[in-house]
Amino acid sequence: MSRHPLHQMLDIAFKLLPELVEYQGYLSPSRKSASPPAKWATKETQSRIQHLQKVEEQQSARERLRRLRAIASELDHWEADFRVQQQQRYGGLHHRQEAEWAGLYEYSFGFTSLPAATAYTMYAAIRIRLAEAIYTSLCICNKGDSLLGIINSRPPLSRNGSAPNVNVLAATQSTSDAMMFLMTAEIAPPPLASSSSSSFSSPQTEKMDALLQGLRWARQSLQSLEFFHTGSLKDCGWVATLFAFDSAWSFVNNRRELDGHVDLSRERIWCQDTARRFEALQIPLFGWR
Template identity: 30%
Template sequence: MPIGRPRIPGTEEERAGARRAKVRANVQAFRRRQREKKLAKDAVIRQTNEFDSDVVLEAETNRQPEPESPVTLPFESDPRDDAFVVSKDGEPWLWAIPSELGAKLNGTTYQDALIKALQDRYLPSQTNLPRIQYEPKKRFSICCSTWITSTTLDMGKPECKVLMQALLAASLAIIGRERKDEEMTLHAAYVQTEALQKLRFALTKYSEGDRSICPTMLSLTSLTCAMSELIANQSWDNFNRHLLGVGALLFHGGPEGLSSESAQEHFYGYRVTQAPFLFMNRQRAFLSNPEWLEFPWKKDLELAQRPLHTMLDIAFTILPEIVKQDMPKRWSLSCLQGRLERAKRVAHELTEWEDDLRSQHRGVLYKQRPATWGGLDDYCFEFPLLSTGVAFSMYTAVRVHVAALMAAVVNDILIRDPNADVERKPAVLEALRWSRLACQCLEFFHKGQVEFAGRIVTLWPLETAWEFFMRSQADGVLNVSREVAWCRGIAEKLSNMGIPPFQWR
């Protein structure tokens, strides 16, 4: 029997070529590791000179006429002036990010100030900016989809420096990807990692009872890190993990922690962004607990009375039942009937919510116009207001979940009692109807002046309808091959526009 390593097949010349290729690959890998070590070392040296916010504020106060910036963040801009045209030079994903990521410092988008500062710090070709004295407190706002939250920055506090570092990481990631600059991307990863380490340390101290740490500042940092995951890795899963960290901070503070109007608005904004992930992943959350749905100050908060939030108040009451459906437990017949009644009650409340919304619009909630995204329906929906379109689109996703839950519970009842007085088909057809309505909502957010709407809003109805179609096809209940093909086609269309779906099916 031959001893030793088996010879690579081929001629001697081919084997020699394979050896040379392997040596070249090893050398290139070694040089890449050395370069990464050098970049990390240089970044550590730079860290000895703490990033001062006076550089940021100097850029704000001495700002000259706007130079051409590597990135455009259309925060609070006129939709007619911002058509979100895909950049010819950068990757399509980048232009989807501004609708999820925008921050304001002292009245202008943070990119102008921070990019100048980070170019001074990370680009050798830039000259040092003169430093000036800065005011210790500035107002800071950040936007994620329909969620806008803000706080007052205390420049001397450590958690403020962590937030600024997280913002730098996001800016570096955007510039690195747009310019295809490997060194800038490596810097972004390094700064992001360091920000996460400091954030974990601050979170640990806060959980141990250190109340000198501002939880809102930690929450904003977690939100910034979540959006950095979208920029750097296009990862919705990691985005959701950071969102859950924001939720953990809110839960730790308890309902009594929502004593100020800004904290209340922060909570409601977080809830809207988190809701799609909780329903998609069938994940239990404190948001369904009664104490997080009914607050003594709720009637006095205008935001809480808006249609989107009143609809979510109803939706979160059914989330625990949706979570239970995936539990490997043998439910008793009486328990299943009780769950079915709860689902019917929520469906009735949702219908009443829709009727109320229609009455606010004098019975005309949307108009139909010819669809350009053909293949499923001849018409798509045109909403009178963007807020109405957002609320109704998320509503259709909730209705699909509720109808699918009812169909699943009825199926379990019939397994245990084939003679039970229930039918599965009506619930399945109801889920099908709402899934098709969800699909008709999508085009509104990507045509004309409203295509700046939050991408999470547009993706949740697509994901919910797509999941229902796939399950129905797998079960052989409905012939929905055309619907499945349409959802995949739209997902590919959106992905080419820079908006990858939550999941590929």
């Protein structure tokens, strides 16, 4: 890693741009669906055409999912090398420090260097966008499957750790259950396996895994922001802040699939308070949510 770690990471992340364009196009309200069969076609022909259109859309989504997982694998390798480098040079990537921006977490990340802080914060934002794109592709590949079906089959887990012990949970239920506990009871859980190496065979479980990956990185992103706006002045703080904050705020605000199962109310309130703080500092926001 002779170059700035951010540059190396962005070399990989740029591969995600066309996928995000396609992802945003799919979510757009103005998105045009496939042309309906001609009115003169028989019902059997119309049904066949609609089936072929659905198959084509799913094949396209599966190919996009393959590309997204390849990008995730490359980013996983970058992160592993990055952490080794930071450990060798500075004794680690960051340390915990008491949060000055109250209302969410007890601590924030005190990074060991500004280049590392910039690279990691941007990286967290990219992982959020990647997780959302993977989730959407999985939904297209498995239309008709309900994510809520698998979540609703077990009781909600609280933020304060009142759920069963994670070791018991992991031993008696699925790996996904253990991940759900980690995501609700821990602030910065250990890294989860990437989607590219996932052994889950259930489409519903894969979709939940993608959402939990996004949630993990959203929380990592929020814990990184304070570093750029407290203590000594950081020249690149605004750039890293804008993309990372918008990505995390968008995720916790829009991922309503998790409502009732993961309590994100504090994150949403904190993001609004932080947005007001940024406006007071004349830091332009991508948008108000």
